[in-house]
Amino acid sequence: MATMTEHDVTQGLSTDPMIPQLYRIDRVRDETDDTFTLSLVPENGDAKISFLPGQFNMLYVFGTGEVPISISGSPAVTSFLEHTTRSVGIVTKAMGLLKPGDHIGVRGPFGSHWPLNEENGRDFVIISGGIGLAPLRPVLYYLMAQREKYRKIVLLYGARTPEDILFRKELERWRGKFDLEVQVTVDRAASGWRGNVGVVTPLVARAPFDPSNTVALLCGPEVMMRFAIMELQKRGVPHDRMYLSMERNMKCALGYCGHCQYGPGFVCKDGPVYRFDQIASVFGKSEV
Amino acid sequence: MGAGQRSSPEQRGRGMTPKAPRFNSCLIMSPAQLDQLLQVLIKRDYEVLGPTVHEGAVVYDHVSSTKDLPVGWTDEQSGGKYRLKRREDGALFGFVVGPQSWKKFLFPPVARLWQAHRSNGLFEIVPEVRKPTKFAFVGVRACELHALGIQDKVFLQGPFVDPVYKLHRENIFIVAVDCIQAGGTCFCSSMKTGPKAGAGFDLALTEVIQEGRHQFVVRVGTKAGADLLSQAPHENATPADVECAENLVAEAAKHMGRTLDVNGIKEMLYRNTEHARWDQVADRCLSCSNCTMVCPTCFCSNVEDLTDLSGQQAERWRKWDSCFTTDFSYIHGSSVRSTPRSKYRQWMMHKLAYWFDQFGTSGCVGCGRCITWCPVGIDITEEARVIRESETFASAAG
Amino acid sequence: MIHTLESVIREHPFFQDFPAEHLPFITGCAKNVQFPEKHFIFLEGDPANEFYFIRSGAVSIEMVIPHLGPTTVQTVGEGEILGWSWVSPPYRWHFNAKTLKRTRALVFDAKCLRAKCEEDHDLGFEMLKRFANIITERLDATRLQLLDIYGHDD
Numbered sequence: 048m049a050t051m052t053e054h055d056v057t058q059g060l061s062t063d064p065m066i067p068q069l070y071r072i073d074r075v076r077d078e079t080d081d082t083f084t085l086s087l088v089p090e091n092g093d094a095k096i097s098f099l100p101g102q103f104n105m106l107y108v109f110g111t112g113e114v115p116i117s118i119s120g121s122p123a124v125t126s127f128l129e130h131t132t133r134s135v136g137i138v139t140k141a142m143g144l145l146k147p148g149d150h151i152g153v154r155g156p157f158g159s160h161w162p163l164n165e166e167n168g169r170d171f172v173i174i175s176g177g178i179g180l181a182p183l184r185p186v187l188y189y190l191m192a193q194r195e196k197y198r199k200i201v202l203l204y205g206a207r208t209p210e211d212i213l214f215r216k217e218l219e220r221w222r223g224k225f226d227l228e229v230q231v232t233v234d235r236a237a238s239g240w241r242g243n244v245g246v247v248t249p250l251v252a253r254a255p256f257d258p259s260n261t262v263a264l265l266c267g268p269e270v271m272m273r274f275a276i277m278e279l280q281k282r283g284v285p286h287d288r289m290y291l292s293m294e295r296n297m298k299c300a301l302g303y304c305g306h307c308q309y310g311p312g313f314v315c316k317d318g319p320v321y322r323f324d325q326i327a328s329v330f331g332k333s334e335v
Numbered sequence: 336m337g338a339g340q341r342s343s344p345e346q347r348g349r350g351m352t353p354k355a356p357r358f359n360s361c362l363i364m365s366p367a368q369l370d371q372l373l374q375v376l377i378k379r380d381y382e383v384l385g386p387t388v389h390e391g392a393v394v395y396d397h398v399s400s401t402k403d404l405p406v407g408w409t410d411e412q413s414g415g416k417y418r419l420k421r422r423e424d425g426a427l428f429g430f431v432v433g434p435q436s437w438k439k440f441l442f443p444p445v446a447r448l449w450q451a452h453r454s455n456g457l458f459e460i461v462p463e464v465r466k467p468t469k470f471a472f473v474g475v476r477a478c479e480l481h482a483l484g485i486q487d488k489v490f491l492q493g494p495f496v497d498p499v500y501k502l503h504r505e506n507i508f509i510v511a512v513d514c515i516q517a518g519g520t521c522f523c524s525s526m527k528t529g530p531k532a533g534a535g536f537d538l539a540l541t542e543v544i545q546e547g548r549h550q551f552v553v554r555v556g557t558k559a560g561a562d563l564l565s566q567a568p569h570e571n572a573t574p575a576d577v578e579c580a581e582n583l584v585a586e587a588a589k590h591m592g593r594t595l596d597v598n599g600i601k602e603m604l605y606r607n608t609e610h611a612r613w614d615q616v617a618d619r620c621l622s623c624s625n626c627t628m629v630c631p632t633c634f635c636s637n638v639e640d641l642t643d644l645s646g647q648q649a650e651r652w653r654k655w656d657s658c659f660t661t662d663f664s665y666i667h668g669s670s671v672r673s674t675p676r677s678k679y680r681q682w683m684m685h686k687l688a689y690w691f692d693q694f695g696t697s698g699c700v701g702c703g704r705c706i707t708w709c710p711v712g713i714d715i716t717e718e719a720r721v722i723r724e725s726e727t728f729a730s731a732a733g
Numbered sequence: 734m735i736h737t738l739e740s741v742i743r744e745h746p747f748f749q750d751f752p753a754e755h756l757p758f759i760t761g762c763a764k765n766v767q768f769p770e771k772h773f774i775f776l777e778g779d780p781a782n783e784f785y786f787i788r789s790g791a792v793s794i795e796m797v798i799p800h801l802g803p804t805t806v807q808t809v810g811e812g813e814i815l816g817w818s819w820v821s822p823p824y825r826w827h828f829n830a831k832t833l834k835r836t837r838a839l840v841f842d843a844k845c846l847r848a849k850c851e852e853d854h855d856l857g858f859e860m861l862k863r864f865a866n867i868i869t870e871r872l873d874a875t876r877l878q879l880l881d882i883y884g885h886d887d
Contacts, residue, residue, distance in 0.1 A: 062498065063448075063449075063462060063498050064495045065448045065449070065638075065651065065653075066448075066449055066460055066462055067460065069457075069458070069459075069460070107640070109451065109453055109458050109642075109649055110451075110453075110640065110641075110642030110646055110649040111640065111642075112640045113638070113640060135667075148456065149456060150456065150457055150458055152458075152460070294666060294667075295664065295666060295671065296662075296663070296664050296665050296666045296671075298636070298637055298638040299636070299638055301493075301494075301495040301497075302493050302494065302495065303489065303490065303493075303495075303497060303634065303636060304635060304636045304637065304638060304656065305634065305635030305636070305656070305658065306635070306637075306656075306663060306664065308658075308681070308685065308689070310689065311688070311689040311692035311693060312692070312693070313693070316493075316494060328605070332608065333677075334671060334672050334673070334674060334676075334677030334680075335608075335671070335672075335677075335681075
């Protein structure tokens with residue numbers, strides 16, 4: 048019987064989507080006491096970074112695990128990649144211990160993106176809560192870079208306490224320089240905080256945008272998005288001009304492992320950004 | 336051999352080999368000649384896999400000759416029950432499907448994806464070296480051919496191609512087998528996936544045991560099938576042979592153990608996501624995940640990142656997973672689907688409804704395994720029927 | 734254009750569809766008022782005999798909690814209503830209200846209004862309907878704040 052010749056079928060790194068690319072940590076910035084931003088540079092110097100606002104990468108910490116984290120940097124920057132994350136589980140806690148010079152594995156970018164090209168001449172109302180501001184920051188960079196194309200841009204942001212507000216300095220800068228209306232509210236505050244205390248919902252009710260010509264982008268805890276959508280509906284914003292970023296358990300980000308299934312779709316490829324009318328029938332349904 | 340009985344191919348002329356058979360032509364082989372076909376496959380370095388009897392069930396394993404097949408065995412299946420019983424006619428394929436499906440070869444239950452080594456803070460990923468395989472699947476049922484096609488869509492036709500599946504899938508030789516008896520939990524007729532093997536095979540066999548004859552009517556599906564067949568002894572089939580085979584299969588189609596009304600089933604399930612029946616099935620479902628393990632189309636997996644004690648070597652593995660496991664939908668401190676109700680609903684709605692939106696077909700091929708291997712005999716066809724009938728009664732009453 | 738007290742009240746969303754015949758009485762209960770920054774409009778335990786329309790500025794509703802110190806649980810801003818404790822006995826404020834900046838408001842004599850509502854149940858119902866709305870909104874908000882949705886979740 049003839050022996051079978053064994054030949055290597057080595058999968059090239061680029062053809063096997065489960066193999067991470069190596070990136071080096073260039074900077075670590077602490078945003079709040081449990082949230083930090085990593086700036087990553089590809090180990091392969093020629094690689095150019097390219098993504099669309101709303102997309103995410105799978106970040107691998109050697110030997111610990113891999114998690115999906117939205118890209119939080121500017122889409123115009125091609126030399127480094129930014130990810131802002133809370134330190135909540137095993138992998139993100141391990142990630143929080145990494146220092147400049149350490150390495151991390153990156154797969155992606157994956158998923159759908161916020162609608163930007165088609166929305167010239169509209170008002171934008173951006174509604175975010177907690178860490179949800181991070182996946183929206185690329186949108187803000189994009190909008191600020193061509194501010195003249197849009198009319199009113201309103202950012203509504205809810206956080207736990209004033210100490211948990213993300214990107215405070217940048218928000219101030221945008222508010223001043225780019226005609227961005229920023230309204231921040233917190234769940235509670237020590238006396239001395241002179242801003243809003245309360246939930247985002249009443250801010251949506253009163254925000255200065257024209258419902259007949261507005262695109263709404265939402266990212267934050269599902270319950271916050273639910274209430275915010277109710278307010279947007281009350282003001283007459285149609286379902287096909289509301290976009291939200293959903294989250295589910297992800298293992299492969301390729302549409303195989305099945306963990307991120309959300310109704311008839313996969314959050315890793317049909318989302319994470321969804322136009323609301325596409326998920327209106329399952330959104331808010333319990334245990335879907 | 337009495338008058339009126341047909342002679343066997345061997346008696347008519349020792350293993351006469353006509354010129355290379357054409358596509359869609361029908362040939363005849365005896366069981367001995369089938370064995371010779373298997374030997375050709377083995378000689379051509381195929382890893383020949385087929386049904387075998389092991390620990391009271393028919394499972395897929397290496398076969399080196401027709402003797403390794405479940406000769407003279409049949410299966411009795413019903414909800415939560417599977418038994419092998421002897422049969423008197425010496426049939427090679429006289430059963431339907433067991434607890435395993437062919438997916439275990441193309442989508443292995445456990446697979447290492449890569450290794451990584453760390454030194455001086457830097458780490459390097461070493462992709463897995465995979466040997467190309469040449470599988471020959473012998474005894475693939477019509478429903479299983481459809482299941483292969485369904486998994487092809489998942490792993491090969493999406494935005495990303497799974498290299499493991501692709502590697503194993505490329506060089507497969509398939510010998511399909513028509514079912515000449517329907518299983519106790521089968522409903523391929525309802526799903527239009529059998530019992531006759533449709534497209535996707537290299538060769539298809541119908542086992543005919545009648546009037547003292549035991550032979551296989553062979554259909555050629557591809558050039559590769561024709562080529563292989565030309566290396567093994569066989570004869571041309573007569574129209575009577577072909578008709579006999581077709582009748583057997585048509586009979587099987589009429590005796591399915593279950594039926595499923597698939598008319599508008601996707602929409603029907605979408606209308607009934609809060610139906611009381613889900614609570615009722617939740618009272619019985621153990622979330623044991625047997626159904627997902629035996630199902631030939633279920634494809635969920637888990638990714639595990641491991642490291643050794645030194646912390647310098649790491650590996651990534653992919654393993655079968657099930658939407659019934661506790662942490663399958665875990666996010667932000669708890670699972671989105673934590674109750675048996677929501678998990679069963681997710682599984683059944685994915686299989687019969689969401690799959691259409693995701694892949695354009697049903698996810699179910701009607702093989703009945705989930706019914707047979709459910710410890711409490713939950714029957715997907717029954718669940719669908721109850722929900723559908725409640726709508727009919729509601730609209731009749733209203 | 735001079736905004737008369739009546740026009741300010743009539744145009745306020747709170748009084749949308751309010752029966753015209755009650756407006757003069759309501760207007761009679763109201764007067765303009767101004768507060769400087771960091772001023773306690775009322776304190777926990779004080780008699781609750783007023784409620785306020787905030788015309789400009791902002792007010793923080795706060796409690797003093799032993800281990801947290803003075804903590805703001807809600808802010809009330811321009812166009813919003815401050816105070817509902819006047820509706821139910823024992824008619825005492827449950828929280829402190831402190832201005833965050835210079836604030837202008839309309840203050841309503843709730844003691845007088847309470848008496849009139851007892852006499853005229855139609856008026857009473859119209860007022861209670863509207864305050865029930867405010868309380869529901871605050872309850873929804875409070876529940877969301879309680880859920881600590883941005884909080885730690887591992």
